[in-house]
Amino acid sequence: MAKTLVWVEHDNTQVKDATLAAVTAASQLGEVHLLVAGSGCAAVAESAAKIAGVGKVHLADNATLKDALPENVAPLIVEFMGHHDAFVAPATSNGKNIAPRVAALLDVMQLSDVLSVEGPKTFTRPTYAGNAIATVESSDAKLVITVRGTAFAKAKTSGGSGTVEAVSGGADAGLSSFVGAEIAKNERPELTSAKIIVSGGRALKDADTFQQVIFPLADKLGAGVGASRAAVDAGYVPNDYQVGQTGKIVAPEVYIAVGISGAIQHLAGMKDSKTIIAINKDEDAPIFQVADIGLVADLFNAVPELTGKL
Amino acid sequence: MKILVPVKRVIDYNVKPRVKADGTGVDLANVKMSMNPFDEIAVEEAIRLKEKGVATEIVAVSVGPAKAQETLRTALAMGADRAILVQTDDEVEPLAVAKILKAIAEVEQPGLVILGKQAIDDDSNQTGQMLAALMGCPQGTFASAVAVDGDAVTVTREVDGGLETVKLALPAIVTTDLRLNEPRYASLPNIMKAKSKPLATKSPADYGVDTAPRLKTLKVSEPPVRSAGIKVADVDALVAKLKELGIA
Known part of the structure; x- marks a missing residue:
């Protein structure tokens, strides 16, 4: 059975919803392992392990991973892809930023914004602003996909019994630094x-x-x-x-x-x-x-x- | 500093794409084609950096058919200095485009590569990130502001919850989002002048890149069609409908 690695979208405190759709997509490909990369994010890994259907949760806790800088995160994911068959990320701004960097390092052509899993290497995805839906088959040895959150049901956040495994890695590539963020404070639903x-x-x-x-x-x-x-x-x-x-x-x-x-x-x-x-x-x-x-x-x-x- | 600006010839933004009846793709015969809108923003940003004295030369690149020359001439008319067309009639996937751009960057040694965050035909949103990976450079994707300062560039990025700012060592890759700038129209004299600016034609083989696709398109279909519903006469009727839906 294929082994998938899902990149967990989080804010170092809690798992973001978009991850749950990615878990559902990954579970249609094979065994689901998660990567929680961040800083001071052990609680995220604990709650990620409870997501239904999850096996191992790899926890990379390092100050260099705090802000999901792709220059630091992508090489870490590439290491894990030595023993996984598919990398799955939610098509969020972080997922879209990181996944293609991983794909290029693995010499894999990514499938973006996947809408459905049709087979072990076959997917549908939107093109031309959703005016044409392409059914696409990959010929690469490994898969890199991003998943449209609204196209898959959310995996349940309880009932899972994954095991958390701390891993090292995520060295500072020395290429980029995080300056700051202006995240809109919004009382209304996301x-x-x-x-x-x-x-x-x-x-x-x-x-x-x-x-x-x-x-x-x-x-x-x-x-x-x-x-x-x-x-x-x-x-x-x-x-x-x-x-x-x-x-x-x-x-x-x-x-x-x-x-x-x-x-x-x-x-x-x-x-x-x-x-x-x-x-x-x-x-x-x-x-x-x-x-x-x-x-x-x-x-x-x-x-x-x-x-x-x- | 030199800036490399990759541009793509795509279906015009205002044209509604039609899926071919045989399900092999989208019908592009006799359809208006233009520069990918995000790439226009990239060309504009490069020109503004040149006007500020930050950049010294702007090189526009396109990977595509002979007609992509028109797209490059548009970039030259806007203000790019010279252009390179990597000519091929095949569809080239983002990974192969990134490999070609990397090979060009090795020759040109740009301080910045600025390109659109996605092309409005395949909607992949990959090329910039892939190029950054292959070049071992940092990336500032979905940019809404770009400021070069010495040997670094500060990029403000559009992210899900708002804005994020990163500082990147040069050389760096920047992909543009909509609010970065409003691209200029080329003036008639500049369109005339663009005709005499240098445009080199190459092939993917010149850069030793295999463009054979990794993804096979099995089928292209229309999305499920939504049919029009009912019209209500006034606000009271709308309120009644909302009550039926259980939200009022």
Whole structure:
């Protein structure tokens, strides 16, 4: 049976949800081993060992691994790939940063953003902003894949009985250093795990209007807030709100698109949502072609009214 | 300092791709092609670094068919100094592209390689990271700000929760995200001037790189189609629907 190594996405305190989808994908390939690389992250390894279906958890605890710098992490993973057949990472910003570096060091052509496992070396993945789904077979001896979080069920966080094994390694490559991060403090649910998302588009006019119209509705519903690329480009909200081909891929229970026309690249990020609701004054807007429930109305009247009536 | 800017010729951003009826790929016959939008941002960033006096020369590179010359001429018209076309009609995967770029970098010795974070055709998001690995260089992916200071570059990166800043030793690889800059349009005089800028044509074999694909595409299909639902008349009807969904 194939041995897979899953890179665990975490913040040195807890396992991030995206890891759980990667574990599910890996379990379809073979035995699942995890790598927790970080600094002061023993608790992460302990909880990772409880994820259902997990075998060994390798814990590399080293100050050089604290910030997931790919220059330090990738060589460590390459060492482990001497005795694993597949490397699996979630297609998060960290996963996307690290996996190709690993692939090139192993002389393997990576499969990005995998949607399904079709066979031991065969996968489906989206191309052209999700407008074409390719079924692709690898001829490399080892596999390197990143996994789209919304395409796989999350592995259960309990019931597993993995064993934690401390390993050394992760020396400083001396190429890069971490300066700092500005992680948005957000009281609202994270986009990739929110059950409901309210998204705004360019029609929201400016940053203040976006906040005044979208935020109250989102807060009433306990929803996460997203935005189209146009709204991000126009500076209404920061880039980490962006839903689409080049932003986040989401699949909530309910997605409410407000003043979003429905460009291809936006649809690529949200069309797997269970129910899509669109509010737009242009009845020909492409968003209505994918919406389950549409309301043709001026958002500046309709959204406050909706917020008031909920 | 020299900057290497790899660019890719891809389906135009505004064209909706159509899957071929026989499931072998996407129909690109008679479709408008353009420079990958993220690569335009890379060219723009290189030009701005030259305008600031940080860079002295910008070399644009493309791996692709003869028509990729047009893409390179666009880069030259924007402000790149010269171009290299590594000509091949085969589809070249990111790993092989990275190997070709590494071979070019060994000759050109750039201080920075700036390229798009992903191409909007295969959406792989791999080439920059792979090149960094092969060159043994640091990487600053998904950049929203780039500042060169002496023998290091500080890159602000777009990450899942916000922004992250890393400092990298030069030479380094930077991949661009959307908000890094807004690319300029080439002026007519510059488009004319670009025609006389040097453009060298090479082949993958010149760099000793085997471009045989590692991945075999078995099938390309349309994604499941979502059909349009209903339209409601007013906010009250929408509220009623939300109640049915159990969210109000």
